[in-house]
Amino acid sequence: MLKKIAVLLLVMCFSPVWASGDVHSSMRQMKKAFQEAAESSSVEEMKVAIGKFDEIVSHLNQGEYQGDRGKTMKEGFEELSVAIDQVESELDQGNLQGAKEKLKAIDSLRSEYHRKVR
Numbered sequence: 001m002l003k004k005i006a007v008l009l010l011v012m013c014f015s016p017v018w019a020s021g022d023v024h025s026s027m028r029q030m031k032k033a034f035q036e037a038a039e040s041s042s043v044e045e046m047k048v049a050i051g052k053f054d055e056i057v058s059h060l061n062q063g064e065y066q067g068d069r070g071k072t073m074k075e076g077f078e079e080l081s082v083a084i085d086q087v088e089s090e091l092d093q094g095n096l097q098g099a100k101e102k103l104k105a106i107d108s109l110r111s112e113y114h115r116k117v118r
Contacts (some may be wrong), residue, residue, distance in 0.1 A: 030056050064099045076113035
């Protein structure tokens with residue numbers, strides 16, 4: 001029941017992001033969700049933040065992007081999805097510190113792909 005409520009809230013929270021189709025706006029939302037995850041003081045708090053982050057990445061990964069830049073963006077979103085799965089795995093085990101360590105990989109991917117698409 002709690003999981004269904006969380007999913008419903010995520011859909012409601014992010015529907016404006018989906019409606020706009022604006023990648024830049026989505027990136028700002030990702031930054032906010034990442035910061036919330038990094039600042040989390042409990043597993044449950046971090047699960048909510050990483051869930052938001054995952055929803056945005058999933059949405060962006062479904063987008064149509066053109067050219068080499070688009071291909072690089074899709075590659076980055078796919079790598080982010082793998083990294084998110086690793087964070088969620090740590091959270092499922094109740095390991096907050098381990099999840100925060102895995103967040104560092106997400107931050108590294110951010111830096112790497114921002115350089116690649118510029």
